Amino acid sequence: MNPRATHSGFTLIEILVVLIIVGLLASLAVFSMGGNSQQRELESHVRELYLLMQTASEQAVLNNLELGLLLEDDGYQFVAFQDESGDWKPSGERLFHQRTFPEWMAVTKFVESDAPRLTSAEDKLRPTIVFFSSGESTPFEIEFTIGSDSDLMHSLASDGVSPLEWREPGSEDEEW
Numbered sequence: 509m510n511p512r513a514t515h516s517g518f519t520l521i522e523i524l525v526v527l528i529i530v531g532l533l534a535s536l537a538v539f540s541m542g543g544n545s546q547q548r549e550l551e552s553h554v555r556e557l558y559l560l561m562q563t564a565s566e567q568a569v570l571n572n573l574e575l576g577l578l579l580e581d582d583g584y585q586f587v588a589f590q591d592e593s594g595d596w597k598p599s600g601e602r603l604f605h606q607r608t609f610p611e612w613m614a615v616t617k618f619v620e621s622d623a624p625r626l627t628s629a630e631d632k633l634r635p636t637i638v639f640f641s642s643g644e645s646t647p648f649e650i651e652f653t654i655g656s657d658s659d660l661m662h663s664l665a666s667d668g669v670s671p672l673e674w675r676e677p678g679s680e681d682e683e684w
Contacts, residue, residue, distance in 0.1 A: 546612060546654050551676075553609065554652050554662040557584065558674045561639075561664065563603065565672065568639040575599065576635025579617055579650065583608035587633050596633040614655055620647040620668070644668050 564575045564586055574589040576596060586604035587596040598606070609615060619636055637646045647668035653661045663675040 546610075547660060549610065550613060550652060550654055550660065550662065553613065554664065554674065556607075558664055558672065560586070560604065561637075561672055565639045565643070565645060568641050569643050572641045574641055575604075575639045576633075577637040577639070578633060579615070579636040581609075581615065587635050596635060598633070612654055614653045616651040616653075618649040618651075645672075 561577065564577065567573075568575045576587045576589065578585050578587055578596075583606060585606035586599040586601075588599045589595075590597050617636060637648050639645050645666050645668055647666060649663060649665040651661050651663050660677045662677065664672060665675070666672045
């Protein structure tokens with residue numbers, strides 16, 4: 509053996525420096541990709557309502573009944589039209605139970621006011637949006653934001669005939 513042979517490889521310090529740099533880059537990537545928790549929670553609430561509205565629309569057609577969405581400032585619930593009594597009652601399905609919005613979420617609704625409602629104005633459970641058994645719905649647009657920050661706005665909309673649309677922040681879709 510040659511006593512002058514050099515040893516090659518990495519020192520422990522070099523390996524630790526590389527691991528620290530990789531760890532810092534990974535944590536930076538996670539924070540920048542994930543957004544803040546309110547943004548994720550806003551998207552989750554809008555996704556849940558979007559899927560429930562699609563389901564209600566399909567259930568109305570399949571079961572030949574009228575379902576409605578009673579949208580309030582602090583939450584929403586689905587109601588079903590009772591043909592016998594001629595009024596709206598909370599939906600009996602567990603899937604359509606009453607839900608609330610977080611306090612920080614701002615909801616703005618634009619609903620066509622002269623659309624058919626199936627009841628008189630005195631009905632306490634008069635829905636904001638009706639999903640008819642014909643497959644149509646009340647024309648509407650609902651905007652969801654974190655407080656007054658319109659940069660992160662999610663929108664759900666339908667012209668009453670077309671399927672429900674969900675516009676996420678940054679989408680370049682045409683105006684409805």
